[in-house]
Amino acid sequence: MSHQEALTKYLAAFITGLVQAGVKDVVISPGSRSTPLALMFSEHRDVRVFMNVDERSAGFFALGIAKASENPVGLLCTSGTAAANYYPAVIEASLSGVPLIVMTADRPHELRDVGAPQAIDQLHLYGSHVNWFAEMALPETGMEQFKYAKTTARRAVKEALGQNKGPVHLNFPLREPLLPVLDPYPFNEEEESIAIEDGILFLPHGKLKNIAEQLKGKEKGLIICGPIEEHDFTEAVTILAKKLGFPILADPLSQLRSSSMSETPVIDSYDAILRTEEAATALKPEVIIRFGGMPVSKSLSLYLKKQMDAEHYVVDNGSRWRDPNYSGTTMIHSNETAFCTGLASLIVEPHSLNWLSKWLEMDEMAKKVIAAHMELTEELEEGKAVYELVDLLPVESTVFVGNSMPIRDMDTFFHKNNKNITVMANRGANGIDGVVSSALGAAVYKRPLFLIIGDLSFFHDLNGLLMAKLQKLNINIILLNNDGGGIFSYLPQYGEPRHFEILFGTPTGLNYEHAVQMYHGMYTKILDWEGLKMAVLDAVSYEGLNVIEIPTDREKNLSSHREMWKKVSQEISLLLQDVE
Incomplete structure (x- = not known):
């Protein structure tokens, strides 16, 4: 041979x-x-x-x-x-x-x-x-x-x-010569395969029963759901939360915010709620059950760090150690869906709903304040862009979200809905590189697909647009262009104005219309909110690469977010006083 x-x-x-x-x-x-x-x-x-x-x-x-x-x-x-x-x-x-x-x-x-x-x-x-x-x-x-x-x-x-x-x-x-023999067809399609049988990891009944016993009488509990991709998890964790009377603080990547299930105990404005010092102090849980990766919310992370007296169960389908706050008291290696289903079956006595009702009331209050603030926002602003987009997205669509500010605005403004929208992102290393390429890869299987991305992340992966042209992929890119790194305006570096712009603001002043044309894409620049509505509605039927650019101002974005959070804090504080 x-x-x-x-x-x-x-x-x-x-x-x-x-x-x-x-x-x-x-x-x-x-x-x-x-x-x-x-x-x-x-x-x-x-x-x-x-x-x-x-x-x-x-x-x-x-x-x-x-x-x-x-x-x-x-x-x-x-x-x-x-x-x-x-x-x-x-x-x-x-x-x-x-x-x-x-x-x-x-x-x-x-x-x-x-x-x-x-x-x-x-x-x-x-x-x-x-x-x-x-x-x-x-x-x-x-x-x-x-x-x-x-x-x-x-x-x-x-x-x-x-x-x-x-x-x-x-x-x-591989040694030369490197050319294989392709004629005749080199593959034997009837070749015998190797069987590999896989199962799922789950806790024995006895250990689940022990956890159920530990939860007896615990009325103040939280279920935290970060990024997780587990089939049937949404229904299983919802059933468990209802039986326990615990609210679910659901990250947008948990897939719990957009579901056809009705009356879910999902809290989606916790980031705004927990920025209120009175709320973070008053809402002391006795027990926390956490699934998936760490949520994106900084205020939630700071809040969890302070709950050192709470029993903290971290459930993970593998051997990962997902506890960056070092607050976990019990690490559980189990399939998340199986854990929820098994534990829910052992919860017999109904739990009080007072704690859950308090969270739901605050959640509704926060969303009303956010909605009112958005109504008054006439200028193009990144938070409102995400807020408006949620209403415009078609049912069963997919949203790929860039890191830094887009995923945080998604956390704040992507509220509960019944559209079954899938939210995806690269939250492993949280980098801004490769986001365009990843979204286009997802577009091979997901349609319609919308990518929400900032201008620096878009610039980082302009080469990725080539796949839309070569593979004739359909993608609608919502480009939030504040001409720089908007996330740094929310960090301590913002307090050093002498070097801030050159080191962190990093404006590029690029005209992205030319880049889109180079890859044979459609480009639309948004001038007002009605223009965004028309562009998104048209995007659903557009074939190929479609970029919708929304120019925004970093300083105005910052002041708008701070004003909104201040209003939420004021209303939450008043609500807590009335409860007391």
């Missing part, structure tokens, strides 16, 4: 293993050393290949596909620094639990560390940010080698889909 025949059979076995394990999409960046893998993936009838010429964008694009499809996605590049450009996306995938199968082509061993071109040390390149690393054997003949390649592929998917989902890294040393 020739080298090329062995190469073909070896890689065919590997790719067959990936496909049998559920990999359907592969994102490839061009390169020479990765030629045999790229050609073989492109030849497979059941693999959809996306070519992305920018590796940094490619990594985040694959991440977006994986988040939206909930399936592992392959990611392939050539040797050298191409692989290093995947690093930011690999880190995000690791911290946010997204399954990526990262495949890097490499020089064979005899060309390493001898000055060969495009050769770097790729072994364990991503360090602890991958669930598993394997240096693949050089392609050779023999049934044992083919079984090895196929089994390694299956294991890679298993490792990516473990209790803690995340990326894996496979490094492929």
Whole structure:
């Protein structure tokens, strides 16, 4: 058997293993050393290949596909620094639990560390940010080698889909010649697969019963839901909260704010409520049950730090230690939905609803104040842009949210609704890089999709727009342009005006219309609120890349937010006095 025949059979076995394990999409960046893998993936009838010429964008694009499809996605590049450009996306995938199968082509061993071109040390390149690393054997003949390649592929998917989902890294040393034999069709579609049976992690009945006993008589409790992607969780945690009489403080990424379920005990204005010192002091919980990652709200985080006397259960479907405040008293490794369902079945005695009623009353009061403030806001302002957008979004749509101010405005202004809107974001490392690419990756499976993003994050990933053009993807980008880093105006750095603008404000003064035109997109600049309404309504039926830019003023944004929070605090304080 020739080298090329062995190469073909070896890689065919590997790719067959990936496909049998559920990999359907592969994102490839061009390169020479990765030629045999790229050609073989492109030849497979059941693999959809996306070519992305920018590796940094490619990594985040694959991440977006994986988040939206909930399936592992392959990611392939050539040797050298191409692989290093995947690093930011690999880190995000690791911290946010997204399954990526990262495949890097490499020089064979005899060309390493001898000055060969495009050769770097790729072994364990991503360090602890991958669930598993394997240096693949050089392609050779023999049934044992083919079984090895196929089994390694299956294991890679298993490792990516473990209790803690995340990326894996496979490094492929490949010798020339690099062209596989594509004729006849190199894949055997009747090849036997390897069965892998997975279950879910759950607490034994006895331990759940102990927790139910501990919750007896506890009337003042909170359920905190941060970013979480767990099927059937919304219904399960809602049933548990109603039985306990506990409010659910739900981050927008918990998927609890937009649901067809009626009369949910969800509190969505807690960020504004807990900015009121009297509220944060008066609302002392006896018990806290937390699911998912940490919510975005700073005021909630500060509030939780002070609740050192409360029993604090942290529930996580894996072995992660999600307790940055060091306030957890019981760490529970269990499937979140199974935990809620099991515990709810053991809650027999009805709990008092006084505590829940107090939270719901404050929540309604805060939302009324926010709504009144928005009505009076005539100038273009970022918070109102998000507030208005919620009403304009179609049912079953998806919103991808950028970091820094957009996700915080989503937290403040995305209130409960029954539209079943999916909210997505890259909140693993909370970076502003790769957001456009991730949203476009999600657009492969989600439609209609809206991206809400700030101007610096948009600039950071302009290259990502190429995928909209090449793949004919549909995306509506709401570009909030305050000409700089708006988030820093809310931080202590704002108190150092001498160097603030050049170091933190970082205005660019760019005209993004030209960039959108370069990628053959539609561009609309908003001049008033009626213009936003018309642009969003038109966007639903638009095909392709559509950018709606909303110019805002950083100083006015800051003063508007502060004025709104002050009004909320005043009303909440009065409400608490009346209760007393």
